Amino acid sequence: MKTLNKITALSILFSGVLLSCSEAEKQLAEDNLLVINNQSVNEDKALTLLKTNCFTCHNPDLDIENRVAPPWFKVRQHYYDEETTKEEFVAAIINFINNPTEENSIMPGAVRNFGLMPKMSFKAEDLQLIAEYLYDNDISSDEWYEQWEAFEKKTALIPTEINYEDLGRNIANETKANLGKNLMAAVKEKGAAGAVEFCNIQAIPITDSMSVVLNAKVKRVSDKPRNPINAANNDELEYIENWKKAKIKGEKFPPKVVEINNKMVGYYPIETNEMCMKCHGIPEKQINTETLANIKKLYPNDKAMGYSENEIRGIFVVEMDKK
Ligand code: HEC
Ligand code: HEC
Known part of the structure; x- marks a missing residue:
């Protein structure tokens, strides 16, 4: 796992430094680890949400036969270019998902081919996480695909505190x-x-x-x-x-x-x-x-x-x- 490697590398790095550094620096090192851990938890959460809520239709596996929607990288091409800020991207994606109408669509060809995307309801913070992840990650890249395959193979870890809702x-x-x-x-x-x-x-x-x-x-x-x-x-x-x-x-x-x-x-x-x-x-x-x-x-x-x-x-x- 890439993130795990990162964490291990960092801990080794920090364990060397820690011997000689002050409490403040030690705190900083721990904070850094925490950020990285949180990031990987968030990435897993985003991928879980994508897998179950979006990739069902926007399959990243390029499976042409069962296609009912454009694959995600196509959608991203329409919503993202070098000049798009994260805020703009996230707002546009969330706006469409909350209100999938022809007026809000910027992909008329997709609407013609597949029909409008059905409206679904999500928790606002989950949508935010999904949209941010989709901005940060280029799903058509080989690097991302490797990560996705690893994620799919990973068995679920039961969190200590399950939120059943x-x-x-x-x-x-x-x-x-x-x-x-x-x-x-x-x-x-x-x-x-x-x-x-x-x-x-x-x-x-x-x-x-x-x-x-x-x-x-x-x-x-x-x-x-x-x-x-x-x-x-x-x-x-x-x-x-x-x-x-x-x-x-x-x-x-x-x-x-x-x-x-x-x-x-x-x-x-x-x-x-x-x-x-x-x-x-x-x-x-x-x-x-x-x-x-x-x-x-x-x-x-x-x-x-x-x-x-x-x-x-x-x-x-x-x-x-x-x-
Ligand atoms: C039940 C199938 C289905 C699911 C599930 C689904 N979509 Fe879609 N989506 C579609 C179809 C069909 C289109 C193409 C027609 C259209 O644009 O409305 C589409 C188009 C889109 C577009 C482009 C809209 C435009 O026309 O400008 C975005 C953005 C999008 N989907 C985001 C998402 C996200 C994010 C998720 C997961 C939260 C998701 N979709 C889940 C079927 C689905
Ligand atoms: C192509 C026709 C068709 C469409 C489109 C359709 N349904 Fe149904 N729906 C049915 C049939 C037939 C059943 C009975 C299924 C069964 O025997 O379990 C059903 C059953 C249901 C049930 C289970 C309760 C019941 O009445 O038996 C729900 C809930 C439901 N539909 C919601 C929806 C929603 C929401 C949509 C749109 C997103 C939708 N359906 C679109 C044909 C349809």
Whole structure:
């Protein structure tokens, strides 16, 4: 590991110096080590976020066949040149992710080829970390790629203090990104009518290494389910109602993590965007006749129509082992 080497090299360097230096210098040396350690923790965090939230679609592996979005280096080329400051870059990326519209896009060709990027929700500090990392690192370079391959091989270290809320959010977001990717690919290939069965979550694997360590499971439930299997129970209904109320009032109702039967269970809202309207919007207006027929055939008790954009469609329920 590159960073580890750096730390070892530095400690050797400093251990020689330390014998003769004052307390102040010793403190400085320790601070330096701390900065480097923090940096590698932050880099790992950024890479984890990228892997689960962005590379699902903006694959750095140049896999042309399964492409549903431009590879990241292409996006970076449009957002970055020698004169771009970090502040400008970070602001532009965050602005687009929070509001992926045609007006905000500077890549009309990508929108034409792939359709608009679906809107997802992130924690502000996570987005900041992602955007800063993307400014600092040239993902098309061999050096970066080596780092990425090493990162992918690394097994997860269980941190002493697990933040289940953040972990659950990452797992929910990864699921959402995977689902979005499969849906976009299916709608592109078969049209909405042919893609109806692709909104099924059972087939979505979670690859976040912490989710494997914690034996995490994800399900989606709704107060107005399409598939009766996905009906929310009473506890889940309460969360959905609270989110809906908060949303109407323009307030924030934070995701929740509770302990149930020795498991940590996190709840995260699922909101609708433009892409969902083809199958969850207004029948005959947004959902075309053919799609409607397929939905009715597969889901005779469907309750999941008539939504508009930016509504609470249901919640992710993420169950994790308690460590
Ligand atoms: C579900 C698939 C998907 C995921 C996940 C995804 N994107 Fe995208 N993204 C797209 C598609 C499709 C486009 C091209 C169309 C467009 O520009 O809207 C795109 C375009 C972009 C653009 C260029 C926008 C423009 O048109 O100017 C940026 C910036 C971007 N994505 C950032 C991100 C970041 C950062 C993440 C992770 C936090 C991410 N995306 C996750 C699908 C995705
Ligand atoms: C191509 C059609 C299609 C699109 C587009 C689509 N869905 Fe679905 N959705 C379905 C089908 C079909 C089901 C039932 C899946 C099952 O049997 O588990 C479903 C189920 C769901 C469920 C699980 C609860 C339930 O009602 O069974 C949620 C939540 C959901 N969709 C949210 C979304 C969101 C959010 C979007 C947009 C980002 C979206 N869907 C886009 C077809 C679609």
